Amino acid sequence: MKLYVIVPLCALFALTQQAPSRDTCVCHLTSSEKAFPHDKLSTLDNNVSNCNSNITPQKTLELESLLLGLERRLPQLQEDVSMLEREDDGQLYAVLSLYVVENELVEITQLIDRLNGTTLGHQRLTANTTKQLDDMKAEMQQLETYDTMQVVKRQQDNKRLLKDLDQCRNGPQPTAKPTQPQPGNCPHGEIRNITGPRVYTEGEYPGSYMYGAWGRDPKPDAGKENWYWLVMLTSSNIYANYVRRYSSLSALIVGKSTPGNVQIHSSNPTTNTVQGPNAVLYGEALYYNCYNQDLVCRFNLTTKAVTTLQLPKGTRYNSKGNFCHLEGCYPYTDLDLATDESGVWVIYTSKQDFGNLVLSKVEEGEPLTLGQTWRTSVYKQGVTNTFMACGVLYATRYVNKNVEEIFYSFDTTTGVERFDIGVFINKMTANIHSLNYSPVDQMLHAYCDSYMVSYKVLFS
The missing domain is CATH 1.10.287 (Helix Hairpins)
Incomplete structure (x- = not known):
């Protein structure tokens, strides 16, 4: 009796599994739209990138x-x-x-x-780019035909409508008055902006020397008012033993040096030769960090004599107190020499000041002496460069590979520090290894990864 019941149930289950379902529905969709050419869009995007890299x-x-x-x-x-x-x-x-x-x-x-x-x-380049732009414009117009529902066009119309509606609701916005910087002791006022670059050249040694300094002498000899100078670190990107002179900016650009190398010593490096990129020329004399010492050297280009100036005990040197940013430090930038309307300055740090910037005036004469000294509250390794303008110390910091910011100033007359300068420098390369202000023409001269770059300083 039990076996009789089980057999029909199994057969019924098998039949149920094999029977097709009457609820199954199959739909066939035929689209009249053409397939979007993604490969053409990708090619167009690559062409745009190549065009941007060429210009x-x-x-x-x-x-x-x-x-x-x-x-x-x-x-x-x-x-x-x-x-x-x-x-x-x-x-x-x-x-x-x-x-x-x-x-x-x-x-x-x-x-x-x-x-x-x-x-x-x-x-x-202009002819090639014009043809490429015409071709890309034609391809874009062809791709627009695939937007049959005009989605992109409606999005653009909606953005314009929202902008018009916002202006209608809020009315015209009053123009905010520009904030005036606090007065310093500079006869021009404080720095308001940096424009340029005005000059961008590799000179006579394209790509050869990554570190160095260049500029103009604020106190030149008669007949040398338009001359430029250049110091390149020719040994290990750290040391130099000569300075080059150029009779004009165009001579610097084409690489025509007059009179050529003015040599400090035949060996490089050796006692009293240049260490680090932060050198300046003032009064026909080169000021720089002496090799392997916490000294300022002054090399007279006429007499070829070297005079030294001892810095205070505890001054950091030999790449112990460098300029830095988050990704690294600039080696052998312990001492930064600077010039302005009043003469030569030296910016450094010491153990006693816990790494903060120290500023001292270098007094001319024989022997060299250290004048008045000011201590700041800005940490040197948070700074990438410094320069002087009319007795005001300015410090920069690294923002990204395209932008450097002048963020700090210290007025030696009032003793006022500011951390809100907010003036930006457009860089042509990622690194500025030396930066110096020229009071002759109110220009900033920067040495950047073997390039010589200059900027115009605008004062308030």
Whole structure:
């Protein structure tokens, strides 16, 4: 009896499993829309990236630097020719003046050749870029045809409507009055902005020397008012034993040095040669950190004599008190020499000051002496560079690879410190290894990963 019941139940279960379900529904969807060409969009995105990498600010600045050099060189040539004409005695021109004019013409020719080469390169780049932009525009217009529901267009219309509605609700916004910086002892006022770069060049040694310093002498000898100087760390990116001079900005750009290397010593490094990138030229003398010592050296370019100045006991040197940012430090930047309208300054730190910046005036004369000293509350390893302008110490910090910020100032007249300067510098390379202000033309001269860059300082 039990077996009879079990067998039909098993058979019934098997039949139930094999029977097709009457609730199954199959739908076939046929779309009239064309498949979106994702590969074409990806190619277009790559073309845009390549176009952006070809068009860079450096290319424009290279042309501007050459034009600026030519602009400054031509009046100098005119002045030299006028001097030559004045020296004409009716029979023979002065040989020296003829030599000067000949050198001027050679350097201007070199500058024009570089300018022509750069201009032709830019013309080719412009033509290629124009064609690429036309092609990309046509491809974008073709891709827009796939937006049959006009989703993108409606999103753009909605953004415009929301903006108009917001303006209608809130009305015109009053313009806030600019905040005025506190007055310092600078005759120009405090720094309001930094514009540029105005000059961007590798000079005569492209990419060869990553660390160095350059600029103008605020107190030059007669006839050298337009000269520039350059110190490159030629040994281990730490040491140097000579300074180079250039008779003009255009000579610096094309790499025509006059008179060439002014050598401190034949060996590099050795006693009293340059250590670290923070050197300055003032009164025809180079001021810098002496090799392997907590001393300031002054090298007279005329007499070739070196005078030293002992810094206070406990001063950090030999890369023990560097400028730094979050990703690393700039080696052998213990001593930072700076110039302004009043002369030479040295910025450093010591054990007694727990790593905070110390500022001292370097007094000219024989022997060199250390003048008044000021102590600040800003930690040196939180600073990437310092410079002086009209007796005010300014400090910068690293924001990112494109931007440096002047965030701090210390007024030596009032003793007032400020941490809210908020003036930004647009960098052409990631690192600024030295930074110095020139009171001659109110420019900042920066040495950045083998490039020489200058910025215009705007005062309030």
